[in-house]
Amino acid sequence: MKLNIVPARTGMAWVKLGIRTFWRQPMALAALFFLTMASMSLATMIPLVGPAVALALLPSATLAMMVASAEATQGRFPTPTLLLVAFRTGKQRLRDMLVLGALYAVGFLGIMGLSALLDGGQFAQVYLGGAVLTKEVAEDPSFQAAMWLSMLLYLPLSLLFWHAPGLVHWHGVPPVKALFFSIVACVRNFGAFVVYGLGWLGVFLLGGLVVSVVSALLAVAGLSGATAGGIMVGGAMMMAAMFFTSVVFTFRDSFAPPAKTEMEAPPDEPPHPPAPGPL
Template sequence: MEKLPASTGWSWVKQGFALFRKQPGGMSMLFLGYMFCMLAVSIIPLLGQLLPVILVPVFSVAFVQGCLHIDQGKRVLPSLLLSGFRKPVFPVLFALGVLYIIMAIVAIGASSLVDGGALWQLLTGQLNKETAEDVIRNSNMGASLLLTIALYVPAAMAFCFAAPLIYWKKVSLGKSLFFSFFAVWRSLSAFLVFGASWFAISMVTSQLLFLIAGRGMGVQLMMPLSMILTVVMHCSFYAAYRQIFGLPVDESKKVSLEKPEE
């Protein structure tokens, strides 16, 4: 893993848009299928609030696998949503999702040491509109946010490429987190540009949408715009993975090559 210049972050963004333009319909249908699955999972009693978050790594491999199909000139089909549910990677991807929830709880829970639990109550919906302003005003919300970010960012670096590493490289959960963290760390300037670019794109496109379409129509158009930008962002992450770890191996070709002749 070589250290990459900061400008590489913007290059990943452009490559993400280029990938999406090749099969916008296929990638959009993949995302719609993902949203439908998440909606279906969310109605499960008791686990409905946790499962959508736990299954994010499982479903995320569908999008990078879709990008690989685009690279190989194949069609992106909704059946790719099942990619992360195959053995032997599913248990590891599921464990990754569980670990992500634990990490988020620890990061947000640690803020209670600073603000007395105000941030936790805000994010978990325990505060109504009448009491939220007073609680935020009387708590040390700024310091608690900084503490949460300080704990969350290193964990996010470890989770960044963990799912595709598990899926394509067949590495263990621990190794995937290790390699992902140091891949991001070695090219941190590129990822800072990457994150800043996506923040700017999101802000500029939303403001332009409201300016051109007006407030009422702009709110209605935000949903499809957000969907497209989310899919392109997944394509950009694939571009980053491809440059850092190399072009993924096509598992179907790998199996056919390894199959002994009869």
């Protein structure tokens, strides 16, 4: 497996490819994203272990969107069955994805546990939906310290798991090695990921402004607040779906195509250009 080093401007290309690919199959990709979020929300309702199960499903949900994006890029229609793609590619990959999910849940809950040392668990309860965020809580210095600590610690956790689902699924890399290769790839392509992050920040800010203006105009026209709120939620979900659609392109350009081995590779591998090349 070869790591590709790409120029910083590639980050903006990833943003554009994500948006362009989403609009090839907007209904299918938006529906799949909604189903992944709904599945994780339902998992949180499991007594005692619900939040941990939902966290463990995140790598599989990310992989589902990556595979769906690859399908759309290759001119195929991504179906809802891709939601289960992590669970139908052989026992070894299934086991590895389950391990990956468990590691992510442990890592995230560990971060929440460390933040609880600063504020007694207020931030963790708010973030996990167990408490309501009030003005008094938000202005509490200990709550703010716990929030910043969580954000600081979540960055390396995110980098560890950014490419890991794709490495397990398409390259057959064991979970721990996948985490190592993922963070190395992110660090080596740091410039591209900075541009990528700034690009999506701009998209979300612009999209939020447009949705807010549309909602305000509808309110002036006499539509109910619930309608305006639904538009804002729908717009946010659509932009989030576009973001997850772009993840596969960061993976595609960071690693060379998997070599053909005796092990049968999944047929839905991400599209690879002959070389990253100038963009």
